[in-house]
Amino acid sequence: MANAHNSHSSLTNSRIDLLQQEWTEHNRFHDHGEYPCPVCRHGKVTEMPLMETFSCNFCQHIFTTNFDKQLLKMVDSQLPLTWYWNGKIWKGIHREGAEVGWTYVVCALAFVVIPTSVIGTGVYLFPPMSGSLLSWLPLTWAILTFCAHLSCIIWLIIEYYQFPIFLYVRALKRKLSTIDH
Numbered sequence: 001m002a003n004a005h006n007s008h009s010s011l012t013n014s015r016i017d018l019l020q021q022e023w024t025e026h027n028r029f030h031d032h033g034e035y036p037c038p039v040c041r042h043g044k045v046t047e048m049p050l051m052e053t054f055s056c057n058f059c060q061h062i063f064t065t066n067f068d069k070q071l072l073k074m075v076d077s078q079l080p081l082t083w084y085w086n087g088k089i090w091k092g093i094h095r096e097g098a099e100v101g102w103t104y105v106v107c108a109l110a111f112v113v114i115p116t117s118v119i120g121t122g123v124y125l126f127p128p129m130s131g132s133l134l135s136w137l138p139l140t141w142a143i144l145t146f147c148a149h150l151s152c153i154i155w156l157i158i159e160y161y162q163f164p165i166f167l168y169v170r171a172l173k174r175k176l177s178t179i180d181h
């Protein structure tokens with residue numbers, strides 16, 4: 001009785017395994033498939049005719065493939081962007097040791113805070129004559145310094161974590177310009 005029950009459940013299990021295997025095979029990243037683009041998340045990535053590379057029909061980026069490891073690597077970028085296909089979506093692969101140390105955080109803060117506070121102190125110690133033509137300039141200059149330095153840091157963070165925001169914006173622009181023409 002127990003044996004019969006066991007063999008029944010193992011049969012069900014193997015059937016589930018088969019289904020699972022079939023599903024995985026079906027959803028594997030292979031050369032004739034069509035996949036969402038991991039860069040613009042808008043276009044479709046397919047194999048280029050007579051080539052071993054893949055390309056996106058929206059952002060037109062070119063990728064090399066590794067079907068054994070289920071990897072897609074962008075080749076027309078300075079950044080080594082790689083994604084892993086998990087059967088449903090692309091997962092971004094971060095470079096090894098991509099942990100940001102405290103030194104970097106302190107440097108980034110100093111880079112933003114020090115120039116701003118130098119200019120801010122100057123404005124505080126030597127306030128412009130009120131009513132003069134350029135009295136708005138020192139304060140605006142301090143704010144601009146803060147924004148410029150902060151945007152440098154944000155840029156670095158985006159580059160570091162391989163967030164393809166600029167590629168996305170560029171692709172959108174290209175799309176809009178093709179609509180215009």
Ligand SMILES: [Zn+2]
Pocket residue numbers: 037038039040041042043044056057058059060061
């Ligand atoms: Zn794309």
